[in-house]
Amino acid sequence: MKEETKKTLAQVSTATLTLQLLKRGIRNTYMRGVAPLGPMAERLVGEAVTLRFIPMREDLSTPAILADHNNPQRVAIDTIPAGAILVIDSRGVADCASLGDILAERIKQRGGAGVVTDGGVRDAAAVVETGLPVFAAGPAAPASLAAHTPIDRDLPIGCGGVAVIPGDVLVGDGDGVVVIPKDIVDEVARDAFDQEDIEAFIKREVENGRSTIGLYPPDDGIRAEYAKWVEAGRPD
Amino acid sequence: MKEETKKTLAQVSTATLTLQLLKRGIRNTYMRGVAPLGPMAERLVGEAVTLRFIPMREDLSTPAILADHNNPQRVAIDTIPAGAILVIDSRGVADCASLGDILAERIKQRGGAGVVTDGGVRDAAAVVETGLPVFAAGPAAPASLAAHTPIDRDLPIGCGGVAVIPGDVLVGDGDGVVVIPKDIVDEVARDAFDQEDIEAFIKREVENGRSTIGLYPPDDGIRAEYAKWVEAGRPD
């Protein structure tokens, strides 16, 4: 995405972005069961790198794999590009962690933009302390090998019921995470910005007691009023 | 309900109210999956007006309906009476919003007492900032048309697995939301008040190290002690 797009995405809400995508016929773009871990420090914006877990089998998912230098979970984390988001397909398993505080710290050190998983996070309080934006199903003590076998990375995955293609752009705020297909991210960001700009005017009108009928969404009259208000320097 | 009832309901807990209803044979009165959005600013008390969503179908639930002046969601919100609670049947769909901050602000402007939905809320942080008491399944970015078609209002609905008849009284606190049938609300409120009054005495005794056996619920001896304590001006 363009640098400008990234800046814009850091300001617009996931609520606005999902509506822009829906207007383009894309409804399945909001992750189910994925929420910010801890109080939102920072909004999440970045491009996806992916990691895939498959279900644990006791002979595959032994403590020995933790020490395996080719373990895809460890490699994905230890090679994450600056600005990227690690997106993990944990098959929605909320009662097992996808990672913990040491790995989160490593991502932070490498300049990763954050983590998104539809699984749990262990040592969740310590993960929150790292300051890295993490979106997950919630805290969960067991290490990933309790329920998962890490299997590969950099492939398209599902997360929270949504397709994630490496390079897709993810945005996360207090409402959760939206996935934006990389090829339309610039126009979606631009239109989201425009939508929020007029909605600021609309909200001001509502706060002044005006009915929402005709106002929200804005009909032509309101659009004209908005244009005037912008022209007038957006008086309070 | 009587004005006095409303005042009483603003003081008693949903825990007490559900027990009073159960004593009258009404067990199915507490909403499942509905919690206060954000830190509880204010308790919720009011009479229900209702809005009903049915499942989205792509040809029915298009962005165009947002601008429809007869959209029941918009009409319900733009005509809500002061003191009323908008109760929305969102069929328990947690990953789609029932409304967002602009519509919440409009309800607030009209003097609505709050919103209860078994669906999500978008721009949840901004909704919390309006100060309007909102009880919901949690934050969710997608606009209502992602999962719903708004269909009618002022009809009996289900919300959180509980029947809501327009005019029924809803009370919400940190434990969630209870629905009180309108024809018994006055007596339920009164008995809830009495129950909490004696429980204040009981809790004091427990804090003083007394066994709960016989004390809670109070047997005749305890009731006599309580009466004396009240008579004595409720000494600490």
Next chain:
Amino acid sequence: MKEETKKTLAQVSTATLTLQLLKRGIRNTYMRGVAPLGPMAERLVGEAVTLRFIPMREDLSTPAILADHNNPQRVAIDTIPAGAILVIDSRGVADCASLGDILAERIKQRGGAGVVTDGGVRDAAAVVETGLPVFAAGPAAPASLAAHTPIDRDLPIGCGGVAVIPGDVLVGDGDGVVVIPKDIVDEVARDAFDQEDIEAFIKREVENGRSTIGLYPPDDGIRAEYAKWVEAGRPD
């Protein structure tokens, strides 16, 4: 358990403990759907006493049982030993309370270490105020008799999908609750302590920008570095 074990368990995380148990072949030890109620005041450590609910039947679970001096719920609470944790099998029913503030206060008065239930808690805000560590499915207004009949105590039960034998040791923190079989609790605690000690060194290295490959889990080289660091008095 030994007094020393108890002290150790008050310092190590459930994340570490579940891994130690997994290394011993015990994977099913972390409770599903059980989280701290309110902000974590104090970590939970103690030995289990148990209470079992079966499903409500309207003729069994009447308001009259609340006053029954032999009601197992009331007896379990009124006889809880100091330092013990009351663990309640609520069959995962999140929309009904297992207990409320008066009973929580009674447990506190008796020196109970806390409560763990896979059901809800009523008057949850008041329960949090007691300061007693409570882990549960969340707040829920209805009293236990809305969904349960209290049936017996001091028997093995399931809670959160995990077996709990009276006397087993439970530890709870922000990630949830783990159950440790009583006969291995001393060694598990000791090894958990050792694991966390070396992980403190590892985290420091990661914070200094070191790769996690080889470092976490530590290979022999890292173990040697750690030994030297310990020897050197753990310099910052």
Next chain:
Amino acid sequence: MKEETKKTLAQVSTATLTLQLLKRGIRNTYMRGVAPLGPMAERLVGEAVTLRFIPMREDLSTPAILADHNNPQRVAIDTIPAGAILVIDSRGVADCASLGDILAERIKQRGGAGVVTDGGVRDAAAVVETGLPVFAAGPAAPASLAAHTPIDRDLPIGCGGVAVIPGDVLVGDGDGVVVIPKDIVDEVARDAFDQEDIEAFIKREVENGRSTIGLYPPDDGIRAEYAKWVEAGRPD
């Protein structure tokens, strides 16, 4: 719908119909959790009349309502037009019946085309014996008042997660039930017929060992072959 459409719909599968709807951008049209009750006697085709249940409340949903001449469930059944399908919004409650054998027999006597509910059916064996096509969540003994209050009819509802507007056309076979918006039913039926016609040719080719690549869906070459085969009188 046209009489010819009805005949066509009696021959094409719900698999084909859902694909035709998806090609028109309508994906949410197949009911979840709704299957034929008993062995499929007869395919289901007809126009929807609707009945809505809301959750039971003990004071609303008493045995007395069974005798109420205005009970919407009874009125809907006793006035069902010939050829219509009674579609019931049972909120997906599988463990309570929406109706039983006496009411199913009444629908049959009136010439109703069938029943579709996302709830259960009681006396299911006897219902199957009536020969009326019934699609439901499965057998369930309790009468509807155990979980529901019948509230109104002839309104748009949700059933199996799909919107049903009175007059919409439902088709049911072994794969379940699809809802076709009334205004496009004629063209959908026609195109479904055409699709199945060419698929008969395709299946014959596959049975003769031909690869599906290029064949299914048919490319231009296959379409030409098909045209010739039709012209040739569809030889075996």
Next chain:
Amino acid sequence: MKEETKKTLAQVSTATLTLQLLKRGIRNTYMRGVAPLGPMAERLVGEAVTLRFIPMREDLSTPAILADHNNPQRVAIDTIPAGAILVIDSRGVADCASLGDILAERIKQRGGAGVVTDGGVRDAAAVVETGLPVFAAGPAAPASLAAHTPIDRDLPIGCGGVAVIPGDVLVGDGDGVVVIPKDIVDEVARDAFDQEDIEAFIKREVENGRSTIGLYPPDDGIRAEYAKWVEAGRPD
């Protein structure tokens, strides 16, 4: 229960029985997720003996317990009284068996009346061949120790979300299983018989094209007609 009651219960449906219980204020009596295994050979009627499983823990639930002569599962099965039904609390775990064909055969040999579990059954086809009536969540290959530890017997349990007290009477047919409290079973059976007798008349009338309004449930006029019809020797 009286011998006569047992005979009556072998003729009346669970649909009728749940309604009779509901009329007595007992709504939570029908098991969720429990259905006949295989085609219904024989209706199930008998008094409950109970078995309780708690969740598997790898150190408790080892293959060794299968050979333990005090294993409560084995003892419960090997001592089942003639005419009794073994009711198993499997916590609704559908993907693990509660028992298999050898144990089912043993129950049959001892004259047990059947098995009810809210878990699975292994070697399900062979279990069906024994002819023993079994109601369960469905087939599931893994032996009980994959998910359970057998813990005790002859205690009150929950099964399918319903309380079962040893000695309670269970009836099962194609609609599932109902639990009747032992102290009211005689009157419930008698009233169920009477209800079904008049419903036979009602169904005959419906088959003759009569409206169900007023007929079902029968008003006084219909009751008089029914009495005459009975007097007349129930002509066809």
Next chain:
Amino acid sequence: MKEETKKTLAQVSTATLTLQLLKRGIRNTYMRGVAPLGPMAERLVGEAVTLRFIPMREDLSTPAILADHNNPQRVAIDTIPAGAILVIDSRGVADCASLGDILAERIKQRGGAGVVTDGGVRDAAAVVETGLPVFAAGPAAPASLAAHTPIDRDLPIGCGGVAVIPGDVLVGDGDGVVVIPKDIVDEVARDAFDQEDIEAFIKREVENGRSTIGLYPPDDGIRAEYAKWVEAGRPD
């Protein structure tokens, strides 16, 4: 696997195989929510080839992909080796099909051993008619693109909550599907055979009225009796 192993697996039950795996410490091997489609024609035995779906996104999962010659679903099916089983990761989505009758027929033509999916199957009746053993979540009308995007093949996947590595051996019968790691399949098959052989003796004894205590599982005495019985030519 050895040819002999394949023959053995065609005779032993999934119930026995899961127990043999559990004895080797492998508990997570039985697929959840996957059952034979239609009456079991033939047992399923074969080696896995895999296909992976990720969630549908409207811009990725369009009708156009059906005609794409590189669509992994079509390639997987059109290149399936004789004797192999196509195992599909459908993420447990029961209300959308993984494939239909034309593709099932193609697999049959190529000599594929069967299909296993944790999703649905469309035109289910026609699929059953092909005679190909198919294990699935059940019938579902919508084509795979309604919920899925086919993404790759021949990679390890999850199916029914179980890890499937290409080449692993799957066995399916009326109880469902078990996955056997390829490197232990020979010994598991052999031991399963031996277990079933002695269980045939045990069942005969139970049918003769013998207690299961000591008999099942067999203690040393029973093993001696069994050996004699085998020696004696297994008399009836």
